[in-house]
Amino acid sequence: MSDLLEVQDLRIRFPTPGGGVSTPVDGVSLRLARGETLALVGESGSGKSLTALALLRLVPPPGVIDPASRIVLEGVNLLELHGEALRAVRGGRIGLVFQDAMTSLNPVISIGEQVRETVAAHRTLRGKEARERAIALLDEVGMPAASTRYRAYPHELSGGLRQRALIAIALAGEPDVLIADEPTTALDVTVQAQILELLDQLRISRGMAVLLISHDLGLVAGRADRVAVMYAGQIVEEASTSRLFRSPSHPYTRALFGSIPRLDGAVDRLVPIAGAVPLPDAWPAACRFHPRCPEVLARCSVETPPVVPLAPGEMSRCWLLVKGAR
């Protein structure tokens, strides 16, 4: 399967108040094929949302993407695009669904108009045609009575319907890649399930690739073909979803599973991860997880662990997987 989107060695740098430089995203590589869902999982501060913004060249200043990084969409390096060509990608070939629909929708414009604006910005449709296309999109994302709701303002809709409107806007540019950044975090559990179901249906019906970003391993894993686990600006493990569950190879992934409360089996005491997530201007040396790692080796605090390939498209950044490392 050929890759639709390939991210190679993405680095994002920010100046720190003290005159130094922090690197909240530090060497991230990802591949995304047409029709697949890749989950990017990490805790707050891991760099997952910044990675998503970088794919659209939306890294907030003063952050900069290292010029040696590459984000390649079907052979074109997005970091070399400007003007019209960049606009065609942003919200066009790559669509983005944010977490909080209440703050990302304009409160004083009806949702239908917001979808129509995006349709008009990316396609040659005008007037009545653009309006009809907007209604069709609202209908496609499961907005009940789409032609009536066209005139509804964001505050008149429930959280779930607002999120659907946001997805319709992301679809307006007919994207090949849909990035969904914590698309269900602000929603109730039963509505969460509806939105994830919708994203899955859209991926299948449109043949899109979906990058699903979340802090919740349990939530995304059941929906993704592959999972990339991020910690402190790096991907520490990438695996097919089934392999990740059968045999997580990185101690951080194992620790995450141990700390998630479950509904089945006996109520065991949770095994938390000691300490807290480090901040970008203070990444620990060598392996960034070593201060919290329950399986830490002597060399983990001294030498940076290599990226160990485990299978095609699967890797783990850990000394435990290097023969003779102990």
Next chain:
Amino acid sequence: MSALLEVKDLEKRFETGGLFRGPQATVHAVNGVSFDLAPGETLGLVGESGSGKSTVGRVILRLTPASAGSVQFGGADVFALSGGELRAVRRRMQIVFQDPYSSLDPRMRAGSAVAEGLEIHRLLPAGEIPGRVSELFQEVGLDPSFAAKFPHECSGGQRQRIGIARALAVDPSFLVCDEPVSALDVSVQAQVLNLLADLQRRRGIAFLFIAHDLAVVRQLAHRIAVMYFGRIVELAPTETVIRSPLHPYTQALLSAVPEPDPSRQRTRIVLKGEPPKPTAPPQGCPFATRCFHPMKNARCITELPPLRRLGESQVACHYAEFPAVPLATSLLATP
């Protein structure tokens, strides 16, 4: 065992709208909620946003006045108390909030925040307070040096520990935990859940544990009450709720908890429709607009099902004897 806390027919109405804010209306945020709580017991209160679960906690503590109903705490009628008696009861009932960042005073050092309750209730001579504060920090797993820090200098998990230490300072016998871990990272969530479990075991504190996540609630609760639209729709021992839920809403809630393991796909109920508008409550069952029960009929639209006992459970569904998802095919089972 005699109850520590008895909540009876609790109601809370809010008036919305008015002069410049649209039409006036009444929202019945809590409607006829009754339960009791034994010393050292945890009742999990589960529901979606707007179900009224947080309001229940606030009304019990008199942080907001009730519209009707009564709360008995250790034999005292909480809503009838005033002055010194109220202060004495308030000392024994404390709350831990969801977001310790907004519930701690940003300009107050952590040590002062924890000491405040001891000073207000004059529990210790001034000279002994710093020593007691150090003990409290250790009890919640923080180094006593944290006493000198401001909230912004602490991580989310540390702030939540400070919030817990502050609640523990006055030696409560009842603690309302209002979504205490939902703002925390997964890896830190488990630390705080374990801490709360230890505190309960050590101090015998009763918890009203309010949360939207059933898997989190299961970790601590002895019994679970499920709220929908201001009412309790199901109340039963924790494992009964998890393994044999009777109300269709509880079943939907359980099936919506994500199953992380892709090899264990289970029955997935995806609810359609929306909850009723809070300002226009339905005459009958509030869940009828989204209910998928095959026996749902006109009676559900016109007649409110009362909370009634059925085996170990209390449930508010006309057809609870015939659960929509038969218990044999548990929602948690691997097909």
